[in-house]
Amino acid sequence: MKIPPRSQEKSLLGPGPAHLKLAKPSSSGPKTIFRYRKCYHCGFTDHIASKCPTATKADKIAKVKKNASKAEKVTKAEKSTKVKNSTKGSKGIWYLDSGCSRHMTGQRDLLTEYKEEKGPSVTFGGNGKGFTRGFGVLSNGTTTFRRVTYVDGLKHNLLSISQLCDKDYEVRFTKKACSVLNEKGKLALSGHRRENVYLIDMDSTIT
Structure with missing residues (x-):
């Protein structure tokens, strides 16, 4: 692959690596000095990676996929953070x-003043x-x-109607x-009804 002529002047980050042979600069026309960061394909500092003469089509496709993957991870992280904050x-x-x-x-x-205390096992549906x-x-x-039970493995939060009634609450x-x-x-x-169950939102305080 033909490598285009380059300036003999050292760029901002120094000369290119020794394993690539530089073509001699043209004797005619003005010299253009490029001042880019180091190309991650060949290591030269006088061009950007997207214009690298040694980069193959496969390299460019891999770069696009890598950037897309990074963007997807960032998006997922942001969504996760929003969910946690909410x-x-x-x-x-x-x-x-x-x-x-x-x-x-x-x-x-969800519980405060929590105390570890082993208790009976609980049988779920199924x-x-x-x-x-x-x-x-x-x-x-x-x-x-008070004395709300923490059950390892329970998938839902349950308010016992019988216990509410025992504490002189009235459920309608x-x-x-x-x-x-x-x-x-x-x-x-x-709360409200959804299908055949009634749900209480404990974040909705009553004033």
């Missing part, structure tokens, strides 16, 4: 469950099992539940919504 401190969605005997979660970071690892406090600032259901009233008859939590 859920930071979130108490999340809780299912009102008439079948469980205690409030329980599989996310230990005969799967989880294990009680400890207990903590769940609070959204206006409503607080309509066709599209649900509400939890405290012992004074004031609204403590509200």
Whole structure:
């Protein structure tokens, strides 16, 4: 492959590597001094990689793919960061469950004043099992539940209807919504129906 003439003047980052033979500069016409960063294909400093005479088509395609891969990783990282920031401190969605005997979660970071304490195993739908690892406090600032169970392996957050009633809460259901009233008859939590389940958003505080 023919290498175009180059200036004999050293560029900003020094001369090119010795393994490539320089063509003699033309004796006619003005000399153009290129001041680019070092070409990552051949190591010379008098041109950019996209104009390198030694770069093959395969090299350029590989570079495009590499840059695309980097851009994709950056995009995924940004999305991941946004998701983490949006859920930071979130108490999340809780299912009102008439079948469980205690409030329980599989996310230990939702609980404060957490204490490790082994407890009974819990059987999930499909005969799967989880294990009680400890207990903590769940609070959204206006409503607080103590001794909420952390169950390793539990995929959903569950509020026990029976335990709510045992603590003098009143649970009401309509066709599209649900509400939890405290012992004074004031609204403590509200939720909505999705398909055949009722969901409580613990981040929605009642004022």
